[in-house]
Structure formats: structure tokens, C-alpha cells
Amino acid sequence: MAASSREASVGFDTVLVLDFGAQYAQVIARRLRELHAYSEIVPGDAPAEEILARRPSALVLSGGPASVYAEGAPGMDPAVLEAGLPVLGICYGQQLLADALGGEVARTDAAEFGRTSLTVDDPGGRLLGEQPLAQIVWMSHRDTVVSPPPGCRVLASTAASPVAAFEDPERGIFGVQYHPEVSHTPWGLEVLKAFLDVAGVRRTWTSHSVIAAAVGAVREQVGDAQVVCGLSGGVDSAVAAALVHEAVGSQLTCLFVDHGLLRQDEAEQVEQAFGAHSDTRLVSIKAADRFLRQLEGVSEPEEKRRRIGEEFIRTFEEAALEHASGAAFLVQGTLYPDVVESGHGSSATIKTHHNVGGLPERMNFDLVEPLRWLFKDEVRRVGAELGLPEEIVERQPFPGPGLAVxxxxxxxxxxxxxxxxxxxxxxxxxxxxxxxxxxxxxxxxxxxxxxxxxxxxxxxxxxxxxxxxxxxxxxxxxxxxxxxxxxxxxxxxxxxxxxxxxxxxxxxxxxxxxxxxxxx
Known part of the structure; x- marks a missing residue:
């Protein structure tokens, strides 16, 4: 089985981003990781048991397009707040937090979109205490908090938002109407950093620690079994292969499948680049005819991905029997965006990635996915830390289904x-x-x-x-x-x-x- 969320975050304090339909939910998670705090995105309406089972150290409530008082507006399980975890609400998340705790949210006469002047009215607060009293923030809202929850102090305001930020550090309650996660809010990272510090979140999510955790998880998962890696030549599979090789050494065999859907001269370039910078065993498989037969008469993109995903697995299974003593584990360079777009958890399926939702139900492998909870920029940093050359680490993404899509x-x-x-x-x-x-x-x-x-x-x-x-x-x-x-x-x-x-x-x-x- 692929590594679970719990396995991915072992040894790291986790900050969960509860997504209420935000444009920027993934940006929040990335910014938290830039501050070396491990973060994942979960549906905002997930049951409290599911959220708390992940053992988060803190929660961030994302923005969203709805109004908290509208019929059918996204909400959250009340038991989540009752757990007493530190919480930061952003935009809609701030309004949801205020509404749930007895504050007041209302539609204002003047909406705020884009660059907005903010005044820090209470410089003694924990969230904004070290910041300029006058600053620019990025707003995107029509509703606003007009009265904070009882016990919370108002930290900042704008012309249209009398409660642009509030906090109650004793209860771990914080809210901002603006978006600290975007680059258009110059002091935004300082807001997130202050929240992490007050919440007591250990910021240990670094390339070095990620490698150590991934290597340990792979060793525990595969033991002394043989492992194959589906190597595409892209940075994701190359870094996944390097991580697994770090963990199990000669137990790993890399399989490069030339499925006939590659770019010009790509097969030769991959074999040359990988062979020159790795002592991992590489087996090249010419399989263009079998993949093209599977695609005959197929026009629907999801069906293309499904067929390609299944043919990859069948090719790997045959190659494992011939070249890797019937390996029981398959390494894939699956990333967090692949998981999200393929409909992870309650997320909508944007498109099925051949290595996630495109896999067949029946296959002879358990998956090893050491990058499953990483964003692409994190993968590149891990690759550099592992000593992979720039030509591999900085290679442009290329989809597994290749030119077929x-x-x-x-x-x-x-x-x-x-x-x-x-x-x-x-x-x-x-x-x-x-x-x-x-x-x-x-x-x-x-x-x-x-x-x-x-x-x-x-x-x-x-x-x-x-x-x-x-x-x-x-x-x-x-x-x-x-x-x-x-x-x-x-x-x-x-x-x-x-x-x-x-x-x-x-x-x-x-x-x-x-x-x-x-x-x-």
C-alpha cells in the first residue's frame, strides 16, 4: 500500500489546512512548509474524528467564496473547535471562526479586493506585535467581521473591515480578514510565522529531515524485498529512485519504459543522463507497439490515462519477473498535486493522473511513494540534497502518459x-x-x-x-x-x-x- 498521511508526517508537527473552497488553500500549505512546518490540506467539512485522527498541532481555516450566513454555506464540525487546538482563520475562515465563537459577521457597503491599507490598532498583540503599524495587505471579500468573539481583542482594521484581525492567545484563537499567504501581503509570512510560534509548532520540515524520514519509512515498508521503480526520466521519478536507493541500495531496479509517447530523442537522453549520475541498475524496455495498440480508437482523455496506467503496470509486472526476481514493490514519483487533482479524500477530481486514479484495481505490487506528500519545489530541493545533477533536478515536468495527453x-x-x-x-x-x-x-x-x-x-x-x-x-x-x-x-x-x-x-x-x- 502507498504511504499514508500519518506515515508521511511521523516525526513532524502537522498543521492541517481546512479547505472551504479557497483559491489559495494550496498556497497556504506551501507557505507553511516554506516556514518548515509540515502541512496538509483536508476538506473543511471533514468529521472531527477524521481531522483529529491526524493528530494535528494546529489548524488553519482557509478562505472561500461563500457567506457564513448563506443557506448551505460550508461549515465545520463543531467538535473540531472544541478540541482546543490553536486555530488561525483566514478570510472566510476568520468569519467562520468568529461566527462559531459568538462574534458577528455582516455584509459591508464597500467590498475589498486587491491591495488594501491596513492599520495595526493594537501593537501589543501576539500575531501582529512585531509588524509596522501601517502596511499593505491583499483582500478579497464582501463580508467582514464587525464584532469579534467574546474575549478576543481587535488587532487591526481597514476602511471597510473594522475587525481585520483578532486574537485570543490564551485559547489559541486567531483570525485575519486578509490573505497572509500571498506574496502581495508583504508581511504575510510574518503572520504565519507568529501563529506557528504561538501555537508551539516545531518547524523541522527541511530537505534533510524529509530525506531521513522517507528513507526510514521505505526501509520499514519493504524490508529486504526486491523493488522496481518506474523511471520516466523526469525529476519526480528520478528523486523517488534516489531516495529508495538511499534506503535499500541494490534491492532496487529501475525500469525505463519507452512507450512510444516520448518527445524527440527523449529515450536516449534519459538513459544517458540517468546512467551517468546513478549506480542504480537501469533496464530499458521498448514497448511502443503495445501501448499504441491499447490507444487505438480511444479519444476520451480519462480513458487514455486509464489504459496507459494499466499498461504501465502490466509492463512493470512482466519486467519485474524477468529482471528483478518478481519484485513485490513498485516505486512511483507521485506528488501531492497529483493526489489532490485525482480526487484525494473529498477533493473533486480535476483529472485522473495515470499514477494515482489511473492505476488498475488488480496489480501484483504494493506501491512505494516517498514523494506523495511533497510539492514540486520541495522535490527539487530534496533532489539537490541527494546530489542529483541540475540537468535532472531542474528538468521540466513531463506527464507520465506523455504525448498521448x-x-x-x-x-x-x-x-x-x-x-x-x-x-x-x-x-x-x-x-x-x-x-x-x-x-x-x-x-x-x-x-x-x-x-x-x-x-x-x-x-x-x-x-x-x-x-x-x-x-x-x-x-x-x-x-x-x-x-x-x-x-x-x-x-x-x-x-x-x-x-x-x-x-x-x-x-x-x-x-x-x-x-x-x-x-x-
Whole structure:
């Protein structure tokens, strides 16, 4: 079985972020981890038994779009607050906390969105005591707390929020109307840090401690059994392999499956890069034909992911029998965003990741997922700590299903060749322009349509392709990259001239949300 939440946080004080539909819930968790406090996201309406079973040291109540007094508004189990844990409410979370403890929340005449001037009225408080009396904060609300809960002191105010922050340190009750987790609130990290300090949360979540905990957990899980790792060549599987090798050494065999859905020259690059920087045994498996057979006639993206996920497992099972004495454990580079997007707990399923919800019910492996509770930036830091080279640690993400989820509709060999060629040109020109370090992920999408064009005074009817490039920190949110038009013009000129089947190029300027980074 994969490592559980409890196993992931053994040895660390845990701060649970109760999510009430916030745009920034994952940002709160990341900021807490930046302060070296282990944090997870759980549904805000989770039963108290479930929340308390995780043995949290503190709770943060996230923001959300609802009004606390509206019918059907998200709420929380009253027993959660009765447990006496330190609690910080943010935006809607502050309003929910105030309402539950006897304060008053009301709709104000003037909503506050964006940069807002805040006045610290009581500089003697624990939450804001070391901060400037006048500062800028990021607001996003219409309702506000107009009267704090009995026993709580008002710390700060704005023009539209008479209770922009309140606290009762003796009871461990804290609330802020603004968003300390976003970079637009310059003193926001200080708010979170003060809360952690008052709550007595030990800040021991570091790359070194994560490695030590993961290595210990892997050793305990697998014992002296043989282990295989599905190595894709990306940073996630490479770091997962390095961690497991640190734990069990020669018990690990890495399996690299060339499923025919890789980018141009990628198989050779992966084998060369991994072989040069690891003494772990690597077995390469050529399996393009079997994967493409599974995808014949399949257009629906979730079905593609399911079939690819199952074929990976079947390929690994066969390879384990042949190369790893029938290994009973499979290592995967599953990350926390994969778990969240695939519908972990009560979360909505955004898309099934082939290595989470796309796995078959029947398989001959127990999963070893040492990165399951890490964000991407944390994985990169762990990789660097383990001594992996920059070319692996800083490699752009590439989905496990490969180009299959960048071809809209049925996957064919012809479409794969078109997409590989266009994608290689795009990435080459970005590298030539020195933009690789600024972009989180860049790739090309091939839609399932044809478009009319004209070349050499003749009508053409070829494929359009869509360029996609985003900036991000953890893939939970992303913004489209502002690429110079001259670069886009060079990319377009090369693609339409060098890839005969393509007659039109577009650039996707959708952020996440509302879109996702990948198209499927």
C-alpha cells in the first residue's frame, strides 16, 4: 500500500489546512512548509474524528467564496473547535471562526479586493506585535467581521473591515480578514510565522529531515524485498529512485519504459543522463507497439490515462519477473498535486493522473511513494540534497502518459511524428532565447481538427498546433508565460516551414485556474 498521511508526517508537527473552497488553500500549505512546518490540506467539512485522527498541532481555516450566513454555506464540525487546538482563520475562515465563537459577521457597503491599507490598532498583540503599524495587505471579500468573539481583542482594521484581525492567545484563537499567504501581503509570512510560534509548532520540515524520514519509512515498508521503480526520466521519478536507493541500495531496479509517447530523442537522453549520475541498475524496455495498440480508437482523455496506467503496470509486472526476481514493490514519483487533482479524500477530481486514479484495481505490487506528500519545489530541493545533477533536478515536468495527453482525440503514429517535430522546434527556440529557466513547462498541443491555409499560392488543409508555456511554483496554480512576440514569430515560422502537416500556430494564454496546464 502507498504511504499514508500519518506515515508521511511521523516525526513532524502537522498543521492541517481546512479547505472551504479557497483559491489559495494550496498556497497556504506551501507557505507553511516554506516556514518548515509540515502541512496538509483536508476538506473543511471533514468529521472531527477524521481531522483529529491526524493528530494535528494546529489548524488553519482557509478562505472561500461563500457567506457564513448563506443557506448551505460550508461549515465545520463543531467538535473540531472544541478540541482546543490553536486555530488561525483566514478570510472566510476568520468569519467562520468568529461566527462559531459568538462574534458577528455582516455584509459591508464597500467590498475589498486587491491591495488594501491596513492599520495595526493594537501593537501589543501576539500575531501582529512585531509588524509596522501601517502596511499593505491583499483582500478579497464582501463580508467582514464587525464584532469579534467574546474575549478576543481587535488587532487591526481597514476602511471597510473594522475587525481585520483578532486574537485570543490564551485559547489559541486567531483570525485575519486578509490573505497572509500571498506574496502581495508583504508581511504575510510574518503572520504565519507568529501563529506557528504561538501555537508551539516545531518547524523541522527541511530537505534533510524529509530525506531521513522517507528513507526510514521505505526501509520499514519493504524490508529486504526486491523493488522496481518506474523511471520516466523526469525529476519526480528520478528523486523517488534516489531516495529508495538511499534506503535499500541494490534491492532496487529501475525500469525505463519507452512507450512510444516520448518527445524527440527523449529515450536516449534519459538513459544517458540517468546512467551517468546513478549506480542504480537501469533496464530499458521498448514497448511502443503495445501501448499504441491499447490507444487505438480511444479519444476520451480519462480513458487514455486509464489504459496507459494499466499498461504501465502490466509492463512493470512482466519486467519485474524477468529482471528483478518478481519484485513485490513498485516505486512511483507521485506528488501531492497529483493526489489532490485525482480526487484525494473529498477533493473533486480535476483529472485522473495515470499514477494515482489511473492505476488498475488488480496489480501484483504494493506501491512505494516517498514523494506523495511533497510539492514540486520541495522535490527539487530534496533532489539537490541527494546530489542529483541540475540537468535532472531542474528538468521540466513531463506527464507520465506523455504525448498521448497532448494529442486531442485518437493517438496515431502520424500525429505523434507531427507533434514531436513541432514540440522540438518550440523547446529549441525557447532555449535559444534563454527562456528555459523562466518557464515551468513548455510544450505543443495537437488538436483534433484541420484548418484551411495557403502556401505557395495553393490551398492547404493541415493541422493547427497550440503552443503552451506557463510559469508556476508547484503546478497547483499557473500563469501563461509572457513570451516575446519575436520569439513566437520564429517558432511559428519554423514550424509551418519545417513540419509539412502543420498550417497554423496558436498560443494558449489561459491561466490555471480556470484551465489546467495540460490540455487533457
Amino acid at each position: 497532448r494529442i486531442i482525440g485518437e493517438v496515431t503514429r502520424e500525429k505523434l511524428e507531427v507533434l514531436r517535430a513541432a514540440d522540438a522546434i518550440f523547446r529549441h527556440e525557447l532555449a535559444r532565447a534563454g527562456l528555459e529557466g523562466e518557464i515551468w513547462q513548455a510544450f505543443v498541443v495537437l488538436p483534433d481538427v484541420r484548418t484551411v491555409g495557403v502556401q505557395g499560392d495553393e490551398r492547404t488543409y493541415g493541422y493547427p498546433v497550440i503552443l503552451r508555456a506557463v510559469t508556476s511554483e508547484d503546478a497547483m496554480t499557473a500563469d501563461f508565460a509572457r513570451i516575446d512576440y519575436d520569439v513566437l514569430e520564429r517558432v511559428t515560422g519554423r514550424i509551418v516551414n519545417e513540419v509539412p502537416s502543420v498550417g497554423r500556430v496558436a498560443y494558449d494564454v489561459t491561466s490555471k485556474p480556470p484551465g489546467t496546464i495540460e490540455w487533457e
